[in-house]
Amino acid sequence: MAEIAVQEASEKKNLTAIFDDLISPLKRNPFANKLWIRFLILICVAGLFAYGYQLMTGLGATAMRDYSSWGLYISNFVFLIAVSLVGSLVSAILKLSGQTWATPLTRFSEIIAVAAVSFAGLSIIVDMGRPDRVLNILLHGRFSSPIVWDIIVVNTYLAISLILLYLPLIPDIAILRDRYTEAPKWQRKLYKTLSLGWTGHDEQYKLLHKAIRMMMIIIMPVAFAIHTVTSWLFGVNNRTGWDSTIFGPYFVAGAFMVGAAAVIVLMYILRRTQKLDNYITLFHFDKMGKLLVLTSLVYLYFNINEYLVPGYKMKSLDTGHLLELFSGDESPLFYGVQIFGMIIPIILLIFKPMRAPLPLFFISIAVVIGAWLKRYLIVIPTLLNPTFPIQNVPENFHHYFPTAVELTITAGLTAGTLLVITLFLRIFPIVPMWEVAHEEGYENIEKKATEK
Amino acid sequence: MNTPIEKNKNPRRDFLKILGLAVGAAGTVGGASLLNSCTNETGEPGEKVKLLTQDGKLVEVDAKSMTLASDVENEELLTEYQKRGREGIPGKKWVMVIDLARCQNARKCMAACNSAHELRPEMHHINVLEMQNSEDTAPYYMPKPCYHCDNPPCTKVCPVNATFKRKDGIVLIDNERCIGCRFCIAACPYSARMFNWFAPDLTEEQKQRTYDIELNVPQKKGTITKCLFSADRLRVGKLPYCVSACPNGVYYFGDKNEDSVTNGTSGETVRFSDLIRDNAGYTMHEEFGTKPQVFYLPAKDRRVPFEQAKKQTENNENA
Ligand code: SF4
Numbered sequence: 001m002a003e004i005a006v007q008e009a010s011e012k013k014n015l016t017a018i019f020d021d022l023i024s025p026l027k028r029n030p031f032a033n034k035l036w037i038r039f040l041i042l043i044c045v046a047g048l049f050a051y052g053y054q055l056m057t058g059l060g061a062t063a064m065r066d067y068s069s070w071g072l073y074i075s076n077f078v079f080l081i082a083v084s085l086v087g088s089l090v091s092a093i094l095k096l097s098g099q100t101w102a103t104p105l106t107r108f109s110e111i112i113a114v115a116a117v118s119f120a121g122l123s124i125i126v127d128m129g130r131p132d133r134v135l136n137i138l139l140h141g142r143f144s145s146p147i148v149w150d151i152i153v154v155n156t157y158l159a160i161s162l163i164l165l166y167l168p169l170i171p172d173i174a175i176l177r178d179r180y181t182e183a184p185k186w187q188r189k190l191y192k193t194l195s196l197g198w199t200g201h202d203e204q205y206k207l208l209h210k211a212i213r214m215m216m217i218i219i220m221p222v223a224f225a226i227h228t229v230t231s232w233l234f235g236v237n238n239r240t241g242w243d244s245t246i247f248g249p250y251f252v253a254g255a256f257m258v259g260a261a262a263v264i265v266l267m268y269i270l271r272r273t274q275k276l277d278n279y280i281t282l283f284h285f286d287k288m289g290k291l292l293v294l295t296s297l298v299y300l301y302f303n304i305n306e307y308l309v310p311g312y313k314m315k316s317l318d319t320g321h322l323l324e325l326f327s328g329d330e331s332p333l334f335y336g337v338q339i340f341g342m343i344i345p346i347i348l349l350i351f352k353p354m355r356a357p358l359p360l361f362f363i364s365i366a367v368v369i370g371a372w373l374k375r376y377l378i379v380i381p382t383l384l385n386p387t388f389p390i391q392n393v394p395e396n397f398h399h400y401f402p403t404a405v406e407l408t409i410t411a412g413l414t415a416g417t418l419l420v421i422t423l424f425l426r427i428f429p430i431v432p433m434w435e436v437a438h439e440e441g442y443e444n445i446e447k448k449a450t451e452k
Numbered sequence: 453m454n455t456p457i458e459k460n461k462n463p464r465r466d467f468l469k470i471l472g473l474a475v476g477a478a479g480t481v482g483g484a485s486l487l488n489s490c491t492n493e494t495g496e497p498g499e500k501v502k503l504l505t506q507d508g509k510l511v512e513v514d515a516k517s518m519t520l521a522s523d524v525e526n527e528e529l530l531t532e533y534q535k536r537g538r539e540g541i542p543g544k545k546w547v548m549v550i551d552l553a554r555c556q557n558a559r560k561c562m563a564a565c566n567s568a569h570e571l572r573p574e575m576h577h578i579n580v581l582e583m584q585n586s587e588d589t590a591p592y593y594m595p596k597p598c599y600h601c602d603n604p605p606c607t608k609v610c611p612v613n614a615t616f617k618r619k620d621g622i623v624l625i626d627n628e629r630c631i632g633c634r635f636c637i638a639a640c641p642y643s644a645r646m647f648n649w650f651a652p653d654l655t656e657e658q659k660q661r662t663y664d665i666e667l668n669v670p671q672k673k674g675t676i677t678k679c680l681f682s683a684d685r686l687r688v689g690k691l692p693y694c695v696s697a698c699p700n701g702v703y704y705f706g707d708k709n710e711d712s713v714t715n716g717t718s719g720e721t722v723r724f725s726d727l728i729r730d731n732a733g734y735t736m737h738e739e740f741g742t743k744p745q746v747f748y749l750p751a752k753d754r755r756v757p758f759e760q761a762k763k764q765t766e767n768n769e770n771a
Contacts, residue, residue, distance in 0.1 A: 129632015
């Protein structure tokens with residue numbers, strides 16, 4: 001409490017200090033950062049090789065077979081879609097509802113969204129048996145298929161997220177263009193082009209605010225649609241565990257939870273590595289911690305409905321699947337996810353000291369891992385409990401555990417997502433400088449910058 | 453006011469179609485010429501290939517003479533196969549009846565099917581399952597093909613119309629178009645569909661045949677396959693492979709429009725509606741709303757006790 005009060009009371013920040021604080025991380029390129037980027041590239045390359053192998057062998061290189069016909073790739077796709085929802089949560093829902101404290105978090109929520117949704121699309125390509133025929137969707141697309149709906153909303157979401165990332169970036173790029181003159185030549189060129197001749201004229205700001213606001217409103221239905229439609233990829237099927245009417249809201253709730261957790265993880269890392277203590281404060285962690293409790297509680301509520309009610313009825317078609325989760329092979333994973341990924345985080349986060357950066361960071365990591373495994377639990381056990389018994393097939397058709405090829409490709413996709421975020425952070429300031437300056441009460445920041 | 457919009461729509465769709473045809477044609481022609489250039493060396497004399505003549509007859513042609521046929525003709529054959537495959541056989545509505553009381557797990561149906569469709573041994577267009585509805589009821593064998601539902605969940609979810617329902621009731625697969633997303637596997641509550649996880653075990657010769665959508669041969673890596681009610685056999689007036697292969701008279705197959713079905717073993721033809729009514733015929737899991745077109749007759753008076761039959765299978769498998 002005392003700490004936060006101190007933070008809040010800290011005197012008005014100096015304008016040059018703001019710019020220096022936020023631009024300086026771009027100038028530094030510590031060894032750890034280089035190492036991290038190389039490491040990510042290495043994993044991406046390994047993933048590419050694994051994918052080449054999979055293309056040659058066929059999807060048989062994975063552990064998927066006729067019953068567990070979807071596996072790691074699809075769970076990973078659902079996970080990435082879920083994470084991407086945070087962009088709209090922070091930059092649209094929070095901002096539109098007047099939560100100005102969220103301003104420093106908007107940009108990296110948006111870049112998380114853009115990176116995650118792009119690699120979600122790639123996860124689907126990787127999962128296709130005939131990726132060479134992907135254009136068939138345009139040539140022969142059939143609107144009755146939820147896949148077609150999904151492709152439409154995912155691309156729309158990506159487009160709007162890109163706009164929502166770019167628009168608030170324009171004044172910052174102009175600041176960089178004017179103030180970060182020691183940048184490499186290509187980077188200066190990039191700033192010059194992307195700043196679109198921004199001068200900070202009142203009329204420009206008026207337009208910008210209007211456009212951002214409009215995009216924030218447009219993105220909300222699309223954000224709900226993207227995850228609802230993704231849940232329908234399962235919900236429209238007559239399968240135990242998927243045959244549910246609440247799959248849409250259930251998935252959306254889960255997405256807000258994992259999204260909040262992902263933002264907290266990144267917040268913590270950036271605050272440490274970019275020395276942003278004055279911008280991402282304890283107050284932000286406390287607020288995001290509360291948001292995580294709220295979203296987790298909603299998700300818990302859906303989980304109770306999803307498992308307890310069918311568990312009470314135990315319809316004959318559901319028994320195999322439910323018993324496998326409650327007391328069978330999948331039960332350690334099932335209880336592990338529910339307890340460590342949801343219940344314990346909720347209990348801990350109710351206490352204020354747990355919402356301090358370090359504990360919150362670890363709790364959020366638990367939530368993210370739990371959420372990832374949860375997607376796995378939604379996809380695979382259902383497929384392995386079909387209506388008729390699995391018979392006359394080899395032993396490996398009865399189980400699913402991802403192969404090294406699958407794991408490598410998935411690791412490559414994850415590394416790719418992180419790489420996009422990392423590279424973005426090398427070029428653009430992660431906290432919107434102009435918005436911070438405006439909130440501190442500075443007007444005409446461009447003019448001042450050039451006067452200097 | 454509406455017309456200009458609609459007018460705008462159609463040319464675009466046509467354009468896409470033309471583009472699709474052009475791309476598809478270019479690909480197939482290119483592929484065919486590549487294959488032909490190989491055949492010149494490897495084509496062994498004596499290999500027969502089925503061909504459709506212009507008046508609609510199937511003829512067998514020496515594989516070697518096939519290489520003389522121009523690329524254009526190959527392309528035409530594929531187009532013809534695809535066209536008639538999508539349309540179906542006019543005036544028919546195919547239906548199958550499986551008499552569970554007679555099934556002794558001989559599995560001749562499975563063998564005949566696997567060889568006709570050139571499947572890997574672990575793939576079963578038709579699968580004979582050992583079933584027991586509850587602890588106290590008698591176990592029985594249940595051959596399970598694709599049910600060719602009248603409200604098929606699999607065709608609805610296919611994003612590219614690669615799996616579709618024809619007018620004669622058959623649900624087919626176009627493995628020239630399938631993108632391998634496997635949504636249809638997830639959608640089918642009867643596990644009737646399987647995937648070519650690996651390249652099929654085919655000889656060069658087998659791979660070079662023009663793709664027949666009604667037989668789904670040659671199989672292709674990365675695409676779906678499933679029971680097709682032997683649409684290729686129906687076209688030439690024969691019963692499906694599994695139906696004719698059964699030694700125990702389990703299968704009846706026929707046309708619902710004519711209300712007649714023929715037993716594949718005895719050749720006896722009976723009224724479909726009588727057969728279903730007199731023997732309390734039923735379909736599997738009607739509650740899914742899928743309207744299966746494969747009917748079962750109850751597993752009463754089985755000729756072989758289950759345990760004994762089970763031993764028989766084990767012996768067969770060991771032998
Ligand atoms: S796997 Fe092929 S047939 Fe099945 S839904 Fe996908 S594209 Fe259609």
